[in-house]
Amino acid sequence: xxxxxxxxxxxxxxxxxxxxxxxxxxxxxxxxxxxxxxxxxxxxxxxxxxxxxxxxxxxxxxxxxxxxxxxxxxxxxxxxxxxxxxxxxxxxxxxxxxxxxxxxxxxxxxxxxxxxxxxxxxxxxxxxxxxxxxxxxxxxxxxxxxxxxxxxxxxxxxxxxxxxxxxxxxxxxxxxxxxxxxxxxxxxxxxxxxxxxxxxxxxxxxxxxxxxxxxxxxxxxxxxxxxxxxxxxxxxxxxxxxxxxxxxxxxxxxxxxxxxx
Numbered sequence: 001x002x003x004x005x006x007x008x009x010x011x012x013x014x015x016x017x018x019x020x021x022x023x024x025x026x027x028x029x030x031x032x033x034x035x036x037x038x039x040x041x042x043x044x045x046x047x048x049x050x051x052x053x054x055x056x057x058x059x060x061x062x063x064x065x066x067x068x069x070x071x072x073x074x075x076x077x078x079x080x081x082x083x084x085x086x087x088x089x090x091x092x093x094x095x096x097x098x099x100x101x102x103x104x105x106x107x108x109x110x111x112x113x114x115x116x117x118x119x120x121x122x123x124x125x126x127x128x129x130x131x132x133x134x135x136x137x138x139x140x141x142x143x144x145x146x147x148x149x150x151x152x153x154x155x156x157x158x159x160x161x162x163x164x165x166x167x168x169x170x171x172x173x174x175x176x177x178x179x180x181x182x183x184x185x186x187x188x189x190x191x192x193x194x195x196x197x198x199x200x201x202x203x204x205x206x207x208x209x210x211x212x213x214x215x216x217x218x219x220x221x222x223x224x225x226x227x228x229x230x231x232x233x234x235x236x237x238x239x240x241x242x243x244x245x246x247x248x249x250x251x252x253x254x255x256x257x258x259x260x261x
Contacts, residue, residue, distance in 0.1 A: 032225040040249040053099040060139035084109035101137035130169040165233040172209030188215030227257040
């Protein structure tokens with residue numbers, strides 16, 4: 001089971017945005033907004049869509065030596081089949097470039113990567129009525145990711161959209177040591193527990209997170225490309241009635257709210 005939400009397969013230079021004050025400049029924001037103009041999201045719930053992102057995970061993680069070679073060449077686990085799981089594919093110019101998985105964890109649906117790996121920390125919070133949006137399985141096409149330095153922002157924009165839809169108490173994820181600076185500076189995340197083994201990942205992972213209502217407001221003010229309309233949020237996360245297909249693709253709506261933010 002691979003549930004690290006590190007920036008797997010994304011160009012290392014992308015993390016420099018998090019340390020560079022210039023990233024708040026209008027040129028940086030305009031660049032991400034321009035990339036969003038070429039972006040589509042797709043919620044993958046069955047069939048070929050899911051197989052495609054499972055293959056993408058494998059190619060990304062295999063390129064970095066995080067998973068062994070297998071005949072099926074897919075990466076998936078039991079958490080992909082939970083009712084509180086949302087798997088997304090991210091397309092730029094009609095090409096699949098990245099994928100991210102989200103779990104909305106609450107009392108009725110208490111399972112997700114953070115409760116499975118750090119249940120002693122997270123489960124008491126859930127049991128007392130708090131909720132958590134938990135991103136994981138972030139991966140990018142190793143052949144395409146270098147073309148898009150802003151891809152982490154485009155992909156992880158879904159996390160803040162999820163908070164806006166679910167109004168989660170916490171956002172928490174499992175990350176590798178080398179990605180702590182990015183999550184601290186961009187999402188206001190803090191270490192919630194010492195690192196520990198999380199098989200079959202070969203290196204220890206840390207539990208990082210924060211209180212959404214406290215952290216996400218300033219983030220969206222700094223980075224208006226994280227904005228989304230309520231209609232986009234519903235298309236991304238609303239479960240449709242049985243037999244009714246979910247929207248095939250969802251277009252980002254940040255541009256409609258940028259000047260009103």
